Amino acid sequence: MTSIHPQGPLPAPKTKRGERTRQKILDAAEREIGAKGFAEASIAAITAEADVAQGTFYLYFRTKEDVLRELVLRMGRRLRRHLTMAVTGATSRMEAERHGLHAFLAFVRDNPNLYRVVAESQFVDATVHKAYYDAFAANYREALEAAEAEGEITKGDAEVRAWALMGVADMVGRRYALYDPKASLHDAAEAAYDFIANGLMERRHG
Amino acid sequence: MTSIHPQGPLPAPKTKRGERTRQKILDAAEREIGAKGFAEASIAAITAEADVAQGTFYLYFRTKEDVLRELVLRMGRRLRRHLTMAVTGATSRMEAERHGLHAFLAFVRDNPNLYRVVAESQFVDATVHKAYYDAFAANYREALEAAEAEGEITKGDAEVRAWALMGVADMVGRRYALYDPKASLHDAAEAAYDFIANGLMERRHG
Numbered sequence: 354m355t356s357i358h359p360q361g362p363l364p365a366p367k368t369k370r371g372e373r374t375r376q377k378i379l380d381a382a383e384r385e386i387g388a389k390g391f392a393e394a395s396i397a398a399i400t401a402e403a404d405v406a407q408g409t410f411y412l413y414f415r416t417k418e419d420v421l422r423e424l425v426l427r428m429g430r431r432l433r434r435h436l437t438m439a440v441t442g443a444t445s446r447m448e449a450e451r452h453g454l455h456a457f458l459a460f461v462r463d464n465p466n467l468y469r470v471v472a473e474s475q476f477v478d479a480t481v482h483k484a485y486y487d488a489f490a491a492n493y494r495e496a497l498e499a500a501e502a503e504g505e506i507t508k509g510d511a512e513v514r515a516w517a518l519m520g521v522a523d524m525v526g527r528r529y530a531l532y533d534p535k536a537s538l539h540d541a542a543e544a545a546y547d548f549i550a551n552g553l554m555e556r557r558h559g
Numbered sequence: 560m561t562s563i564h565p566q567g568p569l570p571a572p573k574t575k576r577g578e579r580t581r582q583k584i585l586d587a588a589e590r591e592i593g594a595k596g597f598a599e600a601s602i603a604a605i606t607a608e609a610d611v612a613q614g615t616f617y618l619y620f621r622t623k624e625d626v627l628r629e630l631v632l633r634m635g636r637r638l639r640r641h642l643t644m645a646v647t648g649a650t651s652r653m654e655a656e657r658h659g660l661h662a663f664l665a666f667v668r669d670n671p672n673l674y675r676v677v678a679e680s681q682f683v684d685a686t687v688h689k690a691y692y693d694a695f696a697a698n699y700r701e702a703l704e705a706a707e708a709e710g711e712i713t714k715g716d717a718e719v720r721a722w723a724l725m726g727v728a729d730m731v732g733r734r735y736a737l738y739d740p741k742a743s744l745h746d747a748a749e750a751a752y753d754f755i756a757n758g759l760m761e762r763r764h765g
Contacts, residue, residue, distance in 0.1 A: 390682045392598050447760055473682050476596045476675075483738065490734070497759075506759040510750035516734040517727040517754045524726030525719060528696070532689065544716035548723045552758035553703075553712040554653055 357422050357481050360415060375413045377403045379427065382420045387466020391421060391473050421474055422481050428464075428471045429485055433492075435460050446500030450518070451546045457522045458538040461530035468531065490515045521545055563628050563687050566621060581619045583609045585633065588626045593672020597627060597679050627680055628687050634670075634677045635691055639698075641666050652706030656724070657752045663728045664744040667736035674737065696721045727751055 356362040366372040381403035385394040396417055400407045414420050439456030443449035461468050475482035493515035500506045522545070529541040562568040572578040587609035591600040602623055606613045620626050645662030649655035667674050681688035699721035706712045728751070735747040 392682075450759070469682075476598075476679050476682065486733075504761060507757065507761050509753055509759070510746075512734075513731060513747055513750035514754055514759065516730045517751055520726030520728070520730030521723040522726070523730065524722040527692075528718075528722040540716075541719055544719035545723055547715055548720055548758065549754075550758045550760040551713065552754065552756045553656070553715070553720065554756040555710060555713050 357426065357484070358415075358419055363414060363419060363423070364412065366413065371412070374403075374405060374409060378405065378410060378413060379420065379423060382417075383424055383427075383466050383470060386421065386424070386473070387469045391417070391470075391477055418477055421470065421477050424467065424470045425474045425481050425485050428467045429488065431464070431467070432457075432460055433489075446496065446503075446505045447550055449496070450549060451542075454522060454525075454545050454549075455539070455542040458526055458530045458542050461526040462534070462538060465531055468526075486519065489519060493518060518549060521549055563632065563690070564625055569620060569625060569629070570618065572619065577618070580609075580611060580615060584611065584616060584619060585626065585629060588623075589630055589633075589672050589676060592627065592630070592679070593675045597623070597676075597683055624683055627676065627683050630673065630676045631680050631687050631691050634673045635694065637670070637673070638663075638666055639695075652702065652709075652711045653756055655702070656755060657748075660728060660731075660751050660755075661745070661748040664732055664736045664748050667732040668740070668744060671737055674732075692725065695725060699724060724755060727755055 366375050378399065382394070382399045385399050385402055388394075389398075394417070396410050397407055399417075399420070400410050414423075436453055436456055439452045440449040443452055471482070471485060474485075490512070494511045497506065497509075497511040497514055501508055501511065525541055525545045529536040529538055572581050584605065588600070588605045591605050591608055594600075595604075600623070602616055603613055605623075605626070606616050620629075642659055642662055645658045646655040649658055677688070677691060680691075696718070700717045703712065703715075703717040703720055707714055707717065731747055731751045735742040735744055
């Protein structure tokens with residue numbers, strides 16, 4: 354497996370304590386980069402925020418870019434786990450979509466900094482950002498194709514639909530979970546679900 | 560009207576020639592920032608690319624941030640004009656949506672740098688980036704409410720739908736017009752249209 358880091362894999366912590374320190378640095382970087390942006394967030398500020406010596410940073414990372422790439426992986430892992438848990442028990446694709454929308458909006462509201470870090474990563478390392486979306490889209494496409502085969506959803510282009518569904522979650526998440534901290538996420542998720550289930554078009558019966 | 564520039568409005572060119580020079584600098588900045596990212600694109604590189612003296616930059620702009628903000632306005636104006644032309648003559652909201660999707664994908668493929676500049680602006684001046692999306696969403700919401708009143712589309716939350724529709728265009732645009740320069744935009748737009756018109760849900764008749 355190739356590393357996401359152009360200079361090769363990062364050194365792995367040798368002890369549990371080392372792993373905890375590494376996570377503390379990543380937590381601090383998530384807050385710093387999420388709040389100030391990548392350019393403004395210095396390694397000095399990140400280590401101060403993590404309450405470790407600046408030299409400790411270099412035991413686990415070579416550069417600020419390394420940290421950003423690790424945060425994109427973190428977002429991918431956390432969001433996938435969060436969504437998997439949310440849709441467990443759903444008895445159809447549409448029910449999974451509905452639970453997934455609720456879960457995604459809650460995740461963005463709970464992790465605004467992580468969301469911003471991933472968005473900014475496209476301007477720091479476009480490859481890792483694209484890989485993040487490609488991985489989500491590939492999983493999504495597979496689920497849509499299976500649901501289509503089962504007759505649970507209508508026939509359609511699974512690749513376009515996967516990206517369209519990510520776009521709905523992304524923009525509705527931005528509007529309601531990021532920009533508007535008091536908005537009801539429940540109502541937004543239900544309205545978004547209605548949109549992805551039924552579309553806009555009036556169907557004339559008779 | 561308040562300026563989008565925190566330090567106040569920019570000096571306006573006094574002559575046609577001045578306006579042409581200002582546009583040349585903006586064109587060069589669009590290419591430089593779009594290709595290299597905001598941090599890497601220097602004023603020196605922008606003026607070299609525009610083939611003007613570095614001092615000329617400061618006749619029209621104070622900072623690189625000023626230029627970025629002007630490019631976000633440029634994208635808004637150009638995209639709005641492009642979409643308005645595309646949907647002129649559409650006889651229903653759904654037909655306008657269909658034409659709008661085709662036109663948006665073509666615009667992103669023709670203006671990849673401008674698209675990236677606007678995306679990056681959220682990390683340089685979040686206010687101007689949010690204003691860009693808010694303005695689009697407000698227009699969109701109004702069009703959806705009018706179409707709902709006319710019975711052209713089903714009832715639904717126009718604000719959520721406006722952002723959901725922007726999300727579909729944005730992500731499908733990213734996937735097909737930005738990442739995949741050889742993909743058929745026609746097919747992607749038609750599949751995206753089917754999604755926004757009909758949704759995913761299988762309707763059992765009988």
